[in-house]
Amino acid sequence: xxxxxGLWLLLCVLVAPSMAETESVEAILTRTLNAxxxxxxxxxxxxxxxxxGEDTERVVQRVFHKRPRRDRVDVLAPRPGAVxxxxxxxxxxxxPKADSIAYSHRRGPGxxxxxxxxxFSDTDLLMANYDVTVRGRDVLLxxxxxxxTVRPKHAGRSTKIAWxxxxxxxxxxxxxxxxxxxxxxxxxxxxxxLNPALDDRLFATDEWANRPVEEASIIGCxxxxxxxxxxxxxxxxxxxxxxxxNLERLRVRSYEGRPLIHFTYTDGLAQFxxxxxxxxxxxxxxxxxxxxxxxxxxxxDIWKRxxxxxxxxxxxxxxxxxxxxxxxxxxxxxxxxxxxxxxxxELASSRSSYLWWTAGGGALMAxxxxxxxxxxxxxxxx
Numbered sequence: 001x002x003x004x005x006g007l008w009l010l011l012c013v014l015v016a017p018s019m020a021e022t023e024s025v026e027a028i029l030t031r032t033l034n035a036x037x038x039x040x041x042x043x044x045x046x047x048x049x050x051x052x053g054e055d056t057e058r059v060v061q062r063v064f065h066k067r068p069r070r071d072r073v074d075v076l077a078p079r080p081g082a083v084x085x086x087x088x089x090x091x092x093x094x095x096p097k098a099d100s101i102a103y104s105h106r107r108g109p110g111x112x113x114x115x116x117x118x119x120f121s122d123t124d125l126l127m128a129n130y131d132v133t134v135r136g137r138d139v140l141l142x143x144x145x146x147x148x149t150v151r152p153k154h155a156g157r158s159t160k161i162a163w164x165x166x167x168x169x170x171x172x173x174x175x176x177x178x179x180x181x182x183x184x185x186x187x188x189x190x191x192x193x194l195n196p197a198l199d200d201r202l203f204a205t206d207e208w209a210n211r212p213v214e215e216a217s218i219i220g221c222x223x224x225x226x227x228x229x230x231x232x233x234x235x236x237x238x239x240x241x242x243x244x245x246n247l248e249r250l251r252v253r254s255y256e257g258r259p260l261i262h263f264t265y266t267d268g269l270a271q272f273x274x275x276x277x278x279x280x281x282x283x284x285x286x287x288x289x290x291x292x293x294x295x296x297x298x299x300x301d302i303w304k305r306x307x308x309x310x311x312x313x314x315x316x317x318x319x320x321x322x323x324x325x326x327x328x329x330x331x332x333x334x335x336x337x338x339x340x341x342x343x344x345x346e347l348a349s350s351r352s353s354y355l356w357w358t359a360g361g362g363a364l365m366a367x368x369x370x371x372x373x374x375x376x377x378x379x380x381x382x
Contacts, residue, residue: 025132028146029123031169036114037068039168043192044076049185051306063114066198071114085203086113092205103211108218108251117174117187118150118162119269121248126268129153129244138163140172141192150269154243156327157270158184168194176307184307219252224341227252231259233278236318240337241265242330245272272324272331279319300332311335 047059060077075082082095091111093104120126135147143165150160159181163173172192176185221227228235230252244267251262263274290310294301303310308325313335320338324331 023146025134025148026123026127028134028148028164028169029120029126029132032116032118032164032171033121033123033169035169035171036065039170040066040195040198041168041170041192042196042198044190045187046190047185047187049307051184054306057306064198064202065114066203070203072202073113084113085205086111087203087205090205092208094207102214103208104214104216105205105208106216106218106253108216108253109220111218116162116171117176117185118160118164118171119271121266122268124268125246125266126150129267130269135161141189143167143172143192145172152267152270154267155179156242156330157267158325160269163188216253221250221252224250227261228341231261233259233318234340235261235276236315236320236338236340237263238274238334238337239339240333242267242326242334244268245270270326272322272326272334274335275321275323276318278317279314281314281316297332298336300335302328302332313338 042062042064045059045061045063047061048056049059050056058077059075062074062076064072069086069088071084071086073084079096081101083093085092089109089111090105090107091113093102093106095102126132130153131149131151133149133151135149138145138147140163144167145163146166148160148162148164150162152159156179158176158178161175161177162171164170165172170192173186173188175183175187177183219230221230224235224237227250245265246267247263248266248271249262249264251264253260253262259277261276263276265272265274290303290305292303294303294312296302299313301312308323309328309331311322311324311331313320315338320335322331322335324334
């Protein structure tokens with residue numbers, strides 16, 4: 001019996017470590033989703049972006065998170081002074097511009113300011129469109145991490161490598177790699193303190209009081225019909241969607257009484273936005289943003305901005321804008337597939353009460369899309 005017992009004990013010693021390595025990727029991803037709810041932290045985030053054929057851009061930020069839904073991001077470089085504060089569904093933004101400071105405040109469900117580079121909200125959708133595997137183990141900042149590879153099942157999307165803290169689920173490092181395995185974006189904590197004593201004054205918004213603030217209310221909609229009723233104009237929806245993408249959110253944003261409809265689509269990780277608003281063909285202000293000379297592809301104008309593209313098309317009444325980092329061919333096919341959704345008789349009869357909302361404004365669109373990209377481009381981390 002003793003030799004058998006010794007053999008059993010030896011097997012236990014050998015097998016136990018390997019069993020610790022077999023935690024499912026679903027459990028790891030669930031821990032990452034829950035990380036903002038289970039720990040406070042502060043740290044410095046570094047982000048390096050190297051688009052093909054362009055200069056490398058580096059961003060440095062100081063970030064603070066207080067569970068479950070309070071965040072602060074201070075930009076240290078390259079344009080110091082910008083601050084973003086999120087308290088539940090309210091997001092406050094401040095940025096120096098020339099000799100002044102611009103302030104904005106938006107409110108709406110699902111607002112986020114921290115992005116780990118592994119931005120996802122649904123494990124099932126992510127697993128349906130990506131092959132997620134454990135790449136190995138590593139140690140960062142003295143903390144044990146599990147390294148995941150998230151490889152797309154559809155062409156034209158980047159592969160993610162993520163170093164996830166085994167204890168908290170925080171993403172300590174993330175990389176985007178193109179189809180040739182070239183690293184195009186790196187985001188990492190250069191310093192990190194877990195569960196610090198965070199002063200509530202870090203999240204104070206008194207500075208926004210009694211100042212000229214760009215206000216935005218964001219109304220979440222359950223259907224296109226509801227969005228049409230709120231916005232007061234006929235909405236177009238894409239007939240074609242790239243493989244694996246689902247509608248994540250549909251919202252109407254209102255600035256100074258002017259409506260803009262915002263669709264957000266995701267495949268579980270990659271994401272693109274579609275914006276629609278009324279704008280006459282002669283409305284030069286509506287076409288002022290994003291500036292520069294676009295490339296022309298049939299009826300679509302395209303501006304390339306490093307890791308993402310801006311596409312625009314006008315149907316004579318509505319101006320459509322897509323902000324995307326998926327394959328250009330897919331984005332063009334999507335924006336060209338837009339078709340107007342027919343109104344119900346009841347909805348059509350109520351349109352007149354909303355017609356005053358149809359005035360356009362190029363600066364308005366710039367604020368929306370710039371805000372969207374600031375969150376993505378600056379590599380805010382959560």
